[in-house]
Amino acid sequence: MEDSVLTLSGVPSPSDAPSIATAGTATTRVDGIGLLGCGTVGASVARRLLALHPQLVRAIAVRDPHKPRAVEWADFESDPFEVVDDPAVRVVVECIGGVGLARELVLRAIARGKDVVTANKDLIATEGPWLAAFAARTGASLRYEAAVGGAIPIVRAMAGSLANEDVLEIGGVVNGTTNFILDAMSDGAGYDEALAEAQRLGYAETDPRADVDGHDAAHKLAILAGLAFHRPSVSGRIARRGIGALTAEDVRAGAERGWRLKLLAVARRVEEPPAAEGDRALVVEAGVTPAYVPADHPFARPRGAENVVRVVGAGCGELLFAGTGAGGDPTASAVVADVVAALESRERHVPAHAGPDLQTVPLRLPAFERVRDGVRSAIPVWAAA
Numbered sequence: 001m002e003d004s005v006l007t008l009s010g011v012p013s014p015s016d017a018p019s020i021a022t023a024g025t026a027t028t029r030v031d032g033i034g035l036l037g038c039g040t041v042g043a044s045v046a047r048r049l050l051a052l053h054p055q056l057v058r059a060i061a062v063r064d065p066h067k068p069r070a071v072e073w074a075d076f077e078s079d080p081f082e083v084v085d086d087p088a089v090r091v092v093v094e095c096i097g098g099v100g101l102a103r104e105l106v107l108r109a110i111a112r113g114k115d116v117v118t119a120n121k122d123l124i125a126t127e128g129p130w131l132a133a134f135a136a137r138t139g140a141s142l143r144y145e146a147a148v149g150g151a152i153p154i155v156r157a158m159a160g161s162l163a164n165e166d167v168l169e170i171g172g173v174v175n176g177t178t179n180f181i182l183d184a185m186s187d188g189a190g191y192d193e194a195l196a197e198a199q200r201l202g203y204a205e206t207d208p209r210a211d212v213d214g215h216d217a218a219h220k221l222a223i224l225a226g227l228a229f230h231r232p233s234v235s236g237r238i239a240r241r242g243i244g245a246l247t248a249e250d251v252r253a254g255a256e257r258g259w260r261l262k263l264l265a266v267a268r269r270v271e272e273p274p275a276a277e278g279d280r281a282l283v284v285e286a287g288v289t290p291a292y293v294p295a296d297h298p299f300a301r302p303r304g305a306e307n308v309v310r311v312v313g314a315g316c317g318e319l320l321f322a323g324t325g326a327g328g329d330p331t332a333s334a335v336v337a338d339v340v341a342a343l344e345s346r347e348r349h350v351p352a353h354a355g356p357d358l359q360t361v362p363l364r365l366p367a368f369e370r371v372r373d374g375v376r377s378a379i380p381v382w383a384a385a
């Protein structure tokens, strides 16, 4: 039983998990909240939680407790493990990011049966499938609405209202930083100045290469695809191209034809091989790529740090989820909703997927090719309905 949880097919199985898993799984009965990280997202979360539930916030851990912050809190902790271990903390809110320390902290919280809320798409898109299975074993819950689309409630919609939909396609514009940059470039700004502004506004990841190289969008697409197609799905298998090589000339060439240049992240069903031993295998085309989008298409609409996720289902038809996809306050809105759901335990947490991993093949789109100054460029065009 233990092995089946820790070795989900094709998903990395951290070697330290068994010892942590057996370290203690007692579920606490308190309602305290422990916040890990108080940066762009964490500070907004702290302000919202302190306004809503001041008596429930037990501890906030940061790297540098002496740094000035716009959060009214007297005693910042420097040891996040102490916050996780605090018997008064039942809900651990991870806003540190990355897959090193954050992963250790989330594992520890789950091992102790505590509810975990995280905005960390990197962690969920690389280890989410087995973390969810691990949480199911210890009685913990794992919620990550903020990991995709900032304030847009797409994770909850996919895990709840659309859980039984036959999804044919999911995706769209899921990275606010790159959308902000491409938008600014179409208004005449330079790439570097637009990126610097996105960083100043708190949209970009700590290392902005995660945004511009398409990693962040691939993480979000893996999470969406897992939810849409009910299969363990990790971002390392998603074909990815970023926006770093795009020029103002590329933006202009599209605009002349009525197209906007967007970083798209889309997964769509292409085939379904015959059932094997009761488990349906499922293949989807998935990719992150810059693409020209006709100006009247929903994918062309996001401005600045906005995102749009389109779900196309056999039953529901086309559904659009749009809104602010990055920044402290919009992301905190989703984090706090998860915290309240965990406190009230009134909604089931995001399900652990079973069965064979989602099989992905690269997204195929027609390309617009042109030669300028002897250099050939080919940028895909989103021509689908």
Ligand SMILES: NC(=O)C1=CN([C@@H]2O[C@H](COP(=O)(O)OP(=O)(O)OC[C@H]3O[C@@H](n4cnc5c(N)ncnc54)[C@H](OP(=O)(O)O)[C@@H]3O)[C@@H](O)[C@H]2O)C=CC1
Pocket (backbone or CB within 6 Å): 036, 037, 038, 039, 040, 041, 042, 061, 062, 063, 064, 065, 067, 078, 080, 095, 096, 097, 098, 101, 119, 120, 121, 122, 146, 147, 150, 202, 203, 204, 205, 206, 325, 326, 327, 328, 331
């Ligand atoms: N920014 C955004 O728009 C969005 C971000 N996210 C995700 O939210 C998460 C946080 O992002 P963001 O707020 O932008 O990141 P920041 O870099 O602004 O904040 C990170 C926080 O983690 C703290 N931290 C780092 N190391 C430690 C440590 N060893 N012990 C305790 N605390 C530590 C930092 O402390 P200190 O302040 O002392 O340096 C800081 O408060 C990431 O997973 C990100 O991908 C999700 C959606 C949107």
Ligand SMILES: N[C@@H](CC=O)C(=O)O
Pocket (backbone or CB within 6 Å): 147, 149, 150, 174, 175, 176, 177, 178, 203, 204, 205, 211, 216, 325, 326, 327
């Ligand atoms: N860096 C991310 C932040 C939100 O997820 C983005 O730009 O979308």
